[in-house]
Amino acid sequence: MNVAVCVKQIPDTAMPPALDPRDHTLVREGKLIMDESDSYGVEMGLQLVEVAGGGEVSLVSMAPNSATSGLRTALATGAVKAILVSDPVLAGSDALGTAKVLAAAIARLGPDLVLAGTESTDGYVGTTPVQVAELLGWPSVSFAKHVEISDGLLRVQRQTEAGYEEVTCPLPAVVTVTSGVVEPRYPSFKGIAAAKSKPVEELTVADLGLDPSQVGFAGARQQVISVEAAEARAAGEIVVDKGDAHERVLGFLEQLKIL
Amino acid sequence: MDTIWVLAEQRGGVPAGIVLELLTAARGFGGVVEVVTWGPSSESTATVLGRYGAAKVYDVGDIGEALPGPKVAAAIASQVSGGNRPDAVLIGATHDGRDIAARLSVRLDLPVLTNVVGITASGGRLTSDHSIFGGSTLLRAEFTDAIPGLFVVQPKSFVAEPAEPAGQRSVEIVAIEVPETGATDAARIVARHEEERSGPELDEAAVVVAGGRGLGSPGNFALITELAQLLKGAPGASRAIVDAGWVPYALQIGQTGKTVKPMVYIACGISGATQHMVGMKAAQKIIAINKDREAPIFTIADLGVVGDATKVVPKLIEAIKARR
């Protein structure tokens, strides 16, 4: 049972996000971290491989400037190797361009299962993994809140707007996991040390045999026309509760004719 | 703008709320509005769709226990490659909608614009609005060379209104074929579960009372449910307590959950993370109860109570009961 996990490396979420004023892409300077949304895919992959009693977890990432810091975090928890696609022509890629790159990298690994997040923290597009599935010609199950594999068949609880569905799916397949689906483990000191020497294969767009016009700004075929501050919602009245604040709330609801 | 297609997802035989919102928007773009639907009861759906302006319904038919993504995307893609090419396809940002958009994008080799909160038509082009960075920034975008333009639109971005003049309109129903989908279509739904709910639907309720991690323990969520019931509203939640397993996902409000636009939103023990706020900041009035004076939720609250929600809410419940 070999699992490939998509790991997006993003700017530290503690920093306020910003757009580059020239090309309106997200500023991705400084050290990148593993998107927390993908820590659930990594953990799920490790658990499924453990249950299967064999196989390994590999990582796939597309990131600027040969960034590996986020990948090292995932390698430290037990993934064995990674493919990193980094190439200046990838700047400005949209989800479809990203999916083409990830699908080509995944094809080199030939896994039984691909895990990804339902949506990334910095871009929250939420289409990339299913685009990967279509490019590979595979089925997919999105919004998984529980995943099991028995007799080579995936059994997934898929969140819906009103509840959830039980879905079965043969392998190979792409599954997107919701946060909280499993409890990501912390890397051990030994794991952190071992991660430094785990193989990260760095590839370019040409290495993957992709046409550069399919990725980056050229492939995205969309442009930002304007960026402006949205109308801010003003803060209103603040009361500090001294045991009677509920009366103010009551009055407010009465004023609004809710009561 | 000649033709706009709207993807019509059904919920129990009726079009989902987002579909009527999208139809209302599409009517304003100055072209013919057509719909693509699937599911067993699509005939009865057509009448409703017609009332909201659909001139034609392309019916993919009953897809059985398959997930909609592969079949619906393949059916649309084969229409487009066969020459039946709309200018744009509007898709609601639902779970199935996103899957369909993703697969359609690959089949047509066309980009998708997601997280759309508004669309304007001018000079034969569609421009989309995107609310980013927790709603603090508005970004406008357009496709440069991509027809049809694929737009994935957030619920509650438009207000649904039936077309004028009202009355019966004739809607043409055209069955469309699903081409071979191969292995992509191998997933099967073997059971469906719906959360039980008393009271109004979360995304339709006039009052939403939402609880977050600040409630301290799962048991305290009963306070939220009780207050919601007293106000004839719906209970909601932040992702933190959904992930923690206190309440089901169906209650989640925000980026990855439901978008709500109630008359009043009461946030109890919710910090106001950007991903939460995008799902509720369009409420007419916001009341926040939080222990921390610096919590971001207070920057958008019309009435902010700095206090312990587990003390304020029970007193509020008693006071409301006492009024009766």
Ligand SMILES: Cc1cc2nc3c(=O)[nH]c(=O)nc-3n(C[C@H](O)[C@H](O)[C@H](O)COP(=O)(O)OP(=O)(O)OC[C@H]3O[C@@H](n4cnc5c(N)ncnc54)[C@H](O)[C@@H]3O)c2cc1C
């Ligand atoms: C890709 C992505 C998507 C996301 N989607 C969503 C989404 O759809 N919806 C969503 O909600 N979040 C979403 N999040 C998560 C979001 O970032 C926050 O983590 C989450 O909203 C926090 O929930 P909370 O406010 O309940 O918890 P916390 O942030 O922990 O806040 C708890 C608050 O309670 C207060 N408090 C503590 N004790 C009390 C008390 N006794 N009385 C009153 N107040 C008290 C604290 O001061 C604090 O402000 C998403 C995150 C990512 C990365």
Ligand SMILES: Nc1ncnc2c1ncn2[C@@H]1O[C@H](COP(=O)(O)O)[C@@H](O)[C@H]1O
């Ligand atoms: N550049 C990337 N590298 C690796 N994985 C990615 C990348 N972009 C997106 N993904 C995966 O796709 C998921 C959804 O991302 P998005 O469509 O950007 O919201 C993420 O949670 C990742 O698992």
